[in-house]
Amino acid sequence: MERIRFLQAGYGLFGEGWVDLLLRSPHATLQGVIDTSFEARERFEKRFGDRGIPTFQSIEEALQKIEAQAILITVPNQFHHEIAEKALATNLHVLSEKPLADTFENAVKIYQAWRQKSHLVYMVSQNYRFKPEIQALRKAVAEGICGNLGYIAYTFHKAWRFGGWREKMEYPLLEDMSIHHFDILRFVLGREPQKVIMESFNPPWSWFQGNASATGTIIFAGDIRVNYFGSWVSFGKTTSWNGDIFIYGDQGTLSLENDLLFFASREGKKEGLPFSKHETDGRIQVLEEFCSAVRENRQPLVSLPDNLWTFALTCASVESAKRKTWVELTELMSLVGGA
Numbered sequence: 585m586e587r588i589r590f591l592q593a594g595y596g597l598f599g600e601g602w603v604d605l606l607l608r609s610p611h612a613t614l615q616g617v618i619d620t621s622f623e624a625r626e627r628f629e630k631r632f633g634d635r636g637i638p639t640f641q642s643i644e645e646a647l648q649k650i651e652a653q654a655i656l657i658t659v660p661n662q663f664h665h666e667i668a669e670k671a672l673a674t675n676l677h678v679l680s681e682k683p684l685a686d687t688f689e690n691a692v693k694i695y696q697a698w699r700q701k702s703h704l705v706y707m708v709s710q711n712y713r714f715k716p717e718i719q720a721l722r723k724a725v726a727e728g729i730c731g732n733l734g735y736i737a738y739t740f741h742k743a744w745r746f747g748g749w750r751e752k753m754e755y756p757l758l759e760d761m762s763i764h765h766f767d768i769l770r771f772v773l774g775r776e777p778q779k780v781i782m783e784s785f786n787p788p789w790s791w792f793q794g795n796a797s798a799t800g801t802i803i804f805a806g807d808i809r810v811n812y813f814g815s816w817v818s819f820g821k822t823t824s825w826n827g828d829i830f831i832y833g834d835q836g837t838l839s840l841e842n843d844l845l846f847f848a849s850r851e852g853k854k855e856g857l858p859f860s861k862h863e864t865d866g867r868i869q870v871l872e873e874f875c876s877a878v879r880e881n882r883q884p885l886v887s888l889p890d891n892l893w894t895f896a897l898t899c900a901s902v903e904s905a906k907r908k909t910w911v912e913l914t915e916l917m918s919l920v921g922g923a
């Protein structure tokens with residue numbers, strides 16, 4: 585099996601874990617690591633200096649010296665588009681951390697750059713949808729266990745201190761966390777969002793400068809209503825990273841609670857739904873899918889055109905929080921053209 589030759593841009597909080605995955609994967613080889621920070625490059629060299637993997641300060645320097653097939657982007661959100669566009673210009677396949685970009689405008693720029701090179705694989709790592717409990721939830725919905733779907737209650741509570749750029753973002757929860765939940769909703773329902781109204785706020789004890797909490801309603805095709813509440817500063821009763829999801833239909837309620845699956849019938853009889861559970865945050869599966877797509881010369885499961893919808897829902901939620909009105913997804917998706 586051909587191993588895909590990777591460059592990795594970004595060796596920070598999440599990038600460290602990605603290096604471990606790339607080095608252990610039978611699908612990939614790591615050719616070089618790019619990070620603008622001297623401290624990050626030194627940290628990499630201390631851990632992996634014996635492997636002879638070079639580090640670079642810029643993508644330009646790396647591209648001059650290394651012949652790679654693909655780039656893994658794991659730099660902060662605001663730098664995704666600049667690295668993606670340079671990588672596409674030199675014919676690299678791209679595996680990018682979520683979110684696709686920092687603004688919808690920059691996402692459209694990436695999309696337009698990719699359209700000129702659409703033989704290249706562009707995948708966004710929405711790793712949550714590859715977790716076994718999310719796959720099982722989707723399967724149960726597809727099998728129609730709830731009957732006709734009506735509405736969903738989605739809650740997410742965590743208290744997490746990252747430090748760094750997230751604590752300075754205007755909408756850290758919506759832009760960096762809820763995006764996972766929005767992608768789960770699209771994946772599980774197999775439907776696209778149509779409009780959203782979102783309120784965003786910052787509880788008095790929050791350590792984030794921007795809004796660490798949000799609540800609102802999303803309407804999906806088929807008039808399925810999602811009531812969403814998320815907070816990154818909740819103490820006491822918290823949820824898993826996936827959050828708790830209750831899906832109501834005319835035959836009962838399907839739920840994901842603390843990453844376990846349940847079904848409660850119309851009569852209220854609740855039982856667990858077994859599924860094969862294994863420890864993963866989904867990234868191993870993301871990497872495998874990306875490398876297979878490169879080898880097989882096909883588009884991956886979370887392709888760029890697909891992921892524009894998840895990112896559009898995130899941007900529409902932020903826009904709604906700013907305007908304090910409903911925002912239609914078509915407002916953003918009409919900017920894309922041909923997606």
Ligand SMILES: NC(=O)c1ccc[n+]([C@@H]2O[C@H](COP(=O)([O-])OP(=O)(O)OC[C@H]3O[C@@H](n4cnc5c(N)ncnc54)[C@H](O)[C@@H]3O)[C@@H](O)[C@H]2O)c1
Binds near residue numbers: 595657659
């Ligand atoms: N899928 C998930 O569950 C998940 C979890 C955490 C982070 N992420 C995503 O991963 C990305 C990175 O997040 P993080 O927490 O690791 O951030 P981080 O700040 O800890 O690390 C980012 C690294 O990128 C480097 N960098 C910045 N600009 C650069 C550039 N232009 N070229 C090369 N290197 C550059 C920084 O020096 C830093 O070392 C973000 O997009 C984030 O949303 C995803």
